[in-house]
Amino acid sequence: MRHPSTLPITLGELARIQPLAGAETHLADPARKVEQVVLAETFERLRRCTPHVLVVLHDEAATGGWSLASALHLAWERNLSAVVVSRAVAGGSSVALAERLNMSLIVIDEDPIDLALQLAGQVSAPAAARALRQARLAELLAEQTGIRGVLGVLNRELQQVPVALVMGGVVIAGQSAALTERPQVRQIEVEVHAPGERSAARLVAAVPVPGPAAVDQVESLLRLARPSLQAAWALSRLDAATRAAHEQAAFGLLRRLAGEPTPSEPAEIEAPSWASELGWQVGEANRAVWLAPVRPSGEPAPEITFLVRASWQRGHTTWPLVAEGDGWISWHSAADPDDVSALRRALATFRESAVAHRLVIGVGRAHAGVGGLMRSVAEARLAAHVAREDGPGAVQWFDQVGANAALAWLPTTEIAQVADLCLEDLMAARDRAALVQTVLAVLDAGGSLSQASQQLGVHRNTVLARLARARQFGLTFEEPGQRLALHVLCYALASLWSDATPDADGH
Amino acid sequence: MTQAGYVGASSSITVDDVPALYEGAKFYSPAVGDANKSSINSWLAGLLDRNGPVPLLKVEGVPPETPCVSVCVLGSGSAMADLPPAGDEFELAVRQIERLQRVSFGAVYPLAAATISALVAVVTAAQLKVPLLDADGMGRAFALIHHTAMHLSGVSPTPLAAVGPTGESVLVEVPAGPRADRMLRANVDTVGGWAALAAYPTTAGVLRRAALPGTVSRIANVGRLLLDRTDPDLLVTRLGAITGCRRLARGRIAELEHLSRPSDVTIPAHPSSLVVDEIGGLGRQLRIELRSEIVAVFADGALIAGAPDLMCLLDVSRGALATLDSLEPGDVIDVLVTPADAVWYSPRGIEMVGMGSHGIPLAHPRRR
Numbered sequence: 001m002r003h004p005s006t007l008p009i010t011l012g013e014l015a016r017i018q019p020l021a022g023a024e025t026h027l028a029d030p031a032r033k034v035e036q037v038v039l040a041e042t043f044e045r046l047r048r049c050t051p052h053v054l055v056v057l058h059d060e061a062a063t064g065g066w067s068l069a070s071a072l073h074l075a076w077e078r079n080l081s082a083v084v085v086s087r088a089v090a091g092g093s094s095v096a097l098a099e100r101l102n103m104s105l106i107v108i109d110e111d112p113i114d115l116a117l118q119l120a121g122q123v124s125a126p127a128a129a130r131a132l133r134q135a136r137l138a139e140l141l142a143e144q145t146g147i148r149g150v151l152g153v154l155n156r157e158l159q160q161v162p163v164a165l166v167m168g169g170v171v172i173a174g175q176s177a178a179l180t181e182r183p184q185v186r187q188i189e190v191e192v193h194a195p196g197e198r199s200a201a202r203l204v205a206a207v208p209v210p211g212p213a214a215v216d217q218v219e220s221l222l223r224l225a226r227p228s229l230q231a232a233w234a235l236s237r238l239d240a241a242t243r244a245a246h247e248q249a250a251f252g253l254l255r256r257l258a259g260e261p262t263p264s265e266p267a268e269i270e271a272p273s274w275a276s277e278l279g280w281q282v283g284e285a286n287r288a289v290w291l292a293p294v295r296p297s298g299e300p301a302p303e304i305t306f307l308v309r310a311s312w313q314r315g316h317t318t319w320p321l322v323a324e325g326d327g328w329i330s331w332h333s334a335a336d337p338d339d340v341s342a343l344r345r346a347l348a349t350f351r352e353s354a355v356a357h358r359l360v361i362g363v364g365r366a367h368a369g370v371g372g373l374m375r376s377v378a379e380a381r382l383a384a385h386v387a388r389e390d391g392p393g394a395v396q397w398f399d400q401v402g403a404n405a406a407l408a409w410l411p412t413t414e415i416a417q418v419a420d421l422c423l424e425d426l427m428a429a430r431d432r433a434a435l436v437q438t439v440l441a442v443l444d445a446g447g448s449l450s451q452a453s454q455q456l457g458v459h460r461n462t463v464l465a466r467l468a469r470a471r472q473f474g475l476t477f478e479e480p481g482q483r484l485a486l487h488v489l490c491y492a493l494a495s496l497w498s499d500a501t502p503d504a505d506g507h
Numbered sequence: 508m509t510q511a512g513y514v515g516a517s518s519s520i521t522v523d524d525v526p527a528l529y530e531g532a533k534f535y536s537p538a539v540g541d542a543n544k545s546s547i548n549s550w551l552a553g554l555l556d557r558n559g560p561v562p563l564l565k566v567e568g569v570p571p572e573t574p575c576v577s578v579c580v581l582g583s584g585s586a587m588a589d590l591p592p593a594g595d596e597f598e599l600a601v602r603q604i605e606r607l608q609r610v611s612f613g614a615v616y617p618l619a620a621a622t623i624s625a626l627v628a629v630v631t632a633a634q635l636k637v638p639l640l641d642a643d644g645m646g647r648a649f650a651l652i653h654h655t656a657m658h659l660s661g662v663s664p665t666p667l668a669a670v671g672p673t674g675e676s677v678l679v680e681v682p683a684g685p686r687a688d689r690m691l692r693a694n695v696d697t698v699g700g701w702a703a704l705a706a707y708p709t710t711a712g713v714l715r716r717a718a719l720p721g722t723v724s725r726i727a728n729v730g731r732l733l734l735d736r737t738d739p740d741l742l743v744t745r746l747g748a749i750t751g752c753r754r755l756a757r758g759r760i761a762e763l764e765h766l767s768r769p770s771d772v773t774i775p776a777h778p779s780s781l782v783v784d785e786i787g788g789l790g791r792q793l794r795i796e797l798r799s800e801i802v803a804v805f806a807d808g809a810l811i812a813g814a815p816d817l818m819c820l821l822d823v824s825r826g827a828l829a830t831l832d833s834l835e836p837g838d839v840i841d842v843l844v845t846p847a848d849a850v851w852y853s854p855r856g857i858e859m860v861g862m863g864s865h866g867i868p869l870a871h872p873r874r875r
Contacts, residue, residue, distance in 0.1 A: 042868070043868060043869060060868060063866065064780070064796075065764050065780045065782075065794060065796075066780060066794055066796045066803060066805055066867065067867075069792075069794045069805050069807075069808040070805060070808050070809075070810065070869065071808070072808045073805070073807055073808025073809045074808070076808070091762070091764055091782075092762065093761065093762050093764070093782040093792065093794070096761075096792060097792045097794075097807065097808060100792055100807065101807060101808070
């Protein structure tokens with residue numbers, strides 16, 4: 001059984017519930033506790049106030065700018081919590097003075113006497129006031145239908161307490177400040193299970209201690225947000241799943257359109273109207289982007305698609321994201337084929353997410369029309385394969401790839417298996433890596449021993465000796481009929497072994 | 508005749524003293540604008556030129572049985588600029604009381620040695636060809652005619668005569684001094700918006716204890732300092748030597764507030780306040796409360812000066828007094844405070860002209 005907190009209510013809490021919720025507040029310290037409410041009619045009454053009192057001015061004590069200035073000074077002298085005054089009396093300079101004295105000032109439109117009575121009730125029963133606040137928050141949360149909306153409400157209501165929704169180490173919504181560890185800040189986590197989901201997301205709040213909001217109270221508020229969050233999640237997932245299916249089907253149609261009638265003149269096909277209904281643009285210069293995992297493992301899970309979509313479409317909601325094969329296709333359409341500034345910006349903002357999800361990115365060239373788009377998609381895919389060499393977060397533009405892209409397509413694993421069968425002796429040798437590397441270097445250098453030795457950083461005689469030993473194991477690369485096959489084999493083995501950890505002895 | 512820039516005692520007022528008198532009179536009533544400056548100055552200068560200097564006598568230097576009367580301008584200064592005096596109003600007002608009391612006044616003194624009232628006292632003395640007493644009833648300007656040291660000493664303001672620029676006059680006799688102001692206010696508009704007032708007819712012997720001495724020569728001295736345009740810091744030091752004034756703060760006007768708030772009905776004024784950000788020092792926020800004059804100065808909400816202190820603003824860029832109607836946000840000003848004469852800090856004095864009379868129920872900083 002949890003007992004409601006009986007600590008004195010704080011200014012920050014009072015300011016969140018009626019009647020002060022509608023007032024103009026200038027709080028110097030929302031964490032200030034309020035122990036008592038005093039309705040001060042005279043300056044004499046003000047002088048008798050004890051510390052931690054919230055004073056409501058009226059009558060003689062609220063006759064003009066000077067009276068508020070004088071009251072603020074007295075409040076400062078008496079260490080009061082806050083001064084409440086009606087709007088007719090408070091001007092901009094009064095707010096400036098309150099800030100200067102570090103005194104909280106609350107400007108109201110209501111009758112000061114009524115307000116003082118309501119506040120006195122709230123201060124005398126802090127638990128009731130807190131319950132009122134929770135009820136208000138629950139109402140606000142219930143109105144939200146999106147994840148961002150729910151986090152927005154939490155962050156607005158829990159002033160000075162940043163809240164974030166985190167999934168797999170990535171902030172999906174809210175303030176990432178919630179994750180940074182700081183002294184005198186306690187992190188509170190509440191797990192949120194998405195419906196039918198194994199992995200859970202977490203709501204994280206960084207509560208300053210001591211702060212305006214008690215830790216257990218923040219926790220109960222976070223729990224209060226959980227159902228709204230789950231509902232919002234389910235809704236958006238439903239939406240996202242529908243949209244993903246829709247986009248996938250539409251892209252399939254588009255591809256068929258490009259492939260069917262006259263493949264020789266692909267630029268002549270016009271984009272069908274249903275493409276623009278999806279918000280897609282197919283125009284003069286279509287530049288495709290292929291997002292792919294570094295280590296492809298079949299079709300990505302819908303959750304990953306969801307996350308990738310969320311971060312890729314941040315700020316570019318009309319850019320498509322179509323799951324295709326082991327990656328995702330997107331494209332950017334512009335009038336000028338050389339205009340890549342928008343794309344570069346998008347890639348820069350996406351980089352962090354790309355690293356987090358271990359993705360690489362390939363970018364195709366700009367081509368016109370639907371057929372051009374398909375061509376750009378193919379280029380982007382090639383470029384993405386090349387990008388894998390540089391690890392997660394790498395971006396490869398097809399313009400800079402050229403024919404080397406062909407190498408990226410080699411099924412290195414399968415070719416290495418061929419080596420296991422054909423070059424049994426070589427694969428059994430302890431120095432096989434050095435031998436393969438040397439042969440590859442010589443072949444790459446067009447047979448020049450001096451260039452190869454320079455590239456390897458060993459003596460020319462060492463290269464000669466290694467070549468002689470390689471020949472014994474069947475690497476007879478001088479024979480024209482075997483040269484291409486052996487070159488490919490060496491490339492495959494070298495790239496495979498360089499990918500593996502250095503101390504691994506083959507596989 | 509005194510040298511230009513001379514500061515000290517003098518026994519007469521000459522043509523050369525007129526500009527200094529005007530400036531000094533302004534120092535003690537900073538709310539008053541300059542609408543009348545040239546006309547009143549040239550009027551007085553002409554009179555002094557024709558009739559010769561007016562003797563300025565200490566009250567002790569006059570036989571105690573000498574009948575004396577005070578004069579002042581009643582009503583608004585801008586009305587006086589619109590409807591200038593015909594020239595005989597003050598003389599007529601004095602003559603009316605002379606006829607009523609069957610006396611012949613041997614000396615004139617200003618009701619307040621401040622505002623134009625200080626100058627019209629010299630005018631009246633020159634016209635009547637009698638000496639001017641170096642004394643007055645306020646030592647600065649207050650709003651109502653019974654706000655005088657004479658009233659505090661039990662001298663009645665009546666019988667009094669008020670003569671308007673229209674030539675009409677009102678003669679008032681009341682048993683209780685404060686009633687006189689009420690009756691006069693009702694008539695001032697009718698007789699032309701302002702009136703020449705002759706009041707507090709008494710003898711020099713009574714004035715020895717009832718009036719504030721040395722106040723006329725004081726404004727002449729203050730005026731000479733102000734005319735000698737100099738560095739504001741030096742000016743404040745010099746003024747301090749004569750008047751006891753000191754600078755509360757220097758600051759930049761941040762805001763002019765014109766708020767309609769409940770105001771004390773007895774004093775005709777619209778309250779407003781001036782917010783000044785202090786330059787240097789503690790960087791305090793000053794709030795200067797204005798009625799018909801500056802009635803209180805708060806620093807960060809703490810009262811640091813208030814009526815009956817005389818507070819005035821010095822325009823730092825010009826090295827001259829700033830009148831309250833010329834202020835604008837952005838101006839750099841010195842806030843000066845000058846103690847009033849001691850009689851105003853007595854319980855009765857504070858009750859009559861203290862901050863309470865302006866609707867500020869706080870204890871005066873000099874009495875805490």
